[in-house]
Amino acid sequence: MVNEDFFENSRRRRSALNRSIIPGRYGNITFKGPGVFLTERHPISIIQIETIKEKNLSALNNLSKCLEIVFSEEPNLSNGDKGLRILWTGPGRWLIVEPETRDLFKTVVNELERRSVAITDLSHGRTSLRLSGQDSRELLMKGSGLDWHLNAFTQNNCAQTKLFNLSALIDCRDYDTFDLYIARGFALDFWQSLNEAAEEFGCEVY
Numbered sequence: 001m002v003n004e005d006f007f008e009n010s011r012r013r014r015s016a017l018n019r020s021i022i023p024g025r026y027g028n029i030t031f032k033g034p035g036v037f038l039t040e041r042h043p044i045s046i047i048q049i050e051t052i053k054e055k056n057l058s059a060l061n062n063l064s065k066c067l068e069i070v071f072s073e074e075p076n077l078s079n080g081d082k083g084l085r086i087l088w089t090g091p092g093r094w095l096i097v098e099p100e101t102r103d104l105f106k107t108v109v110n111e112l113e114r115r116s117v118a119i120t121d122l123s124h125g126r127t128s129l130r131l132s133g134q135d136s137r138e139l140l141m142k143g144s145g146l147d148w149h150l151n152a153f154t155q156n157n158c159a160q161t162k163l164f165n166l167s168a169l170i171d172c173r174d175y176d177t178f179d180l181y182i183a184r185g186f187a188l189d190f191w192q193s194l195n196e197a198a199e200e201f202g203c204e205v206y
Helices: 004-012 057-067 104-112 136-143 184-201
Strands: 024-026 036-041 044-050 078-080 085-090 093-099 118-121 126-132 158-163 166-174 177-183 203-205
Touching: 024 184, 036 136, 036 184, 044 104, 044 126, 057 104, 085 158, 085 166, 093 104, 104 118, 126 136, 126 184, 136 177, 136 184, 166 184, 177 184, 184 203
Parallel strands: 036 203
Antiparallel strands: 024 203, 036 126, 044 093, 044 118, 078 085, 085 093, 126 177, 158 166, 166 177
């Protein structure tokens, strides 16, 4: 059954970039077209869970079966498809992310039963952007000292790093497609910095 109150609250939740994202083409657009594409992913559900896995193995296994996705035990790895994603963000800590179509927080709470597991809904506190295009890695190189080479940061890698002087979590969805997560309070500054850096390559905002 659809939770109408949930979707009503979802509609009321405004993006931190409301009225700041203006679709169009900007910067150095060549005959090949834009080198970079930018858009906001909104609304999305972002749930953080943190636990000592050895004490909550059965609970995490139950959640993994419920969501039909595996929690990566290796550092800086993400997992999932076009919908649900799980990102490793620290020892015993993950982000569960998906487009907002259900009450993900309630689903997670029901499965984990709060057995020594810290569950935090970050949906209202984070802004997510998608960066793609043939020059997307070049753009990331301008803003961060992380090694963005294809052999070093590839599909299903994720990392917390400083990007254009702001802390950002980056999830590599494909070789030239990245999801960026930033604290909501810094979203506008981050968006402006990203757009300014993208002008060199030609940027399409959609």
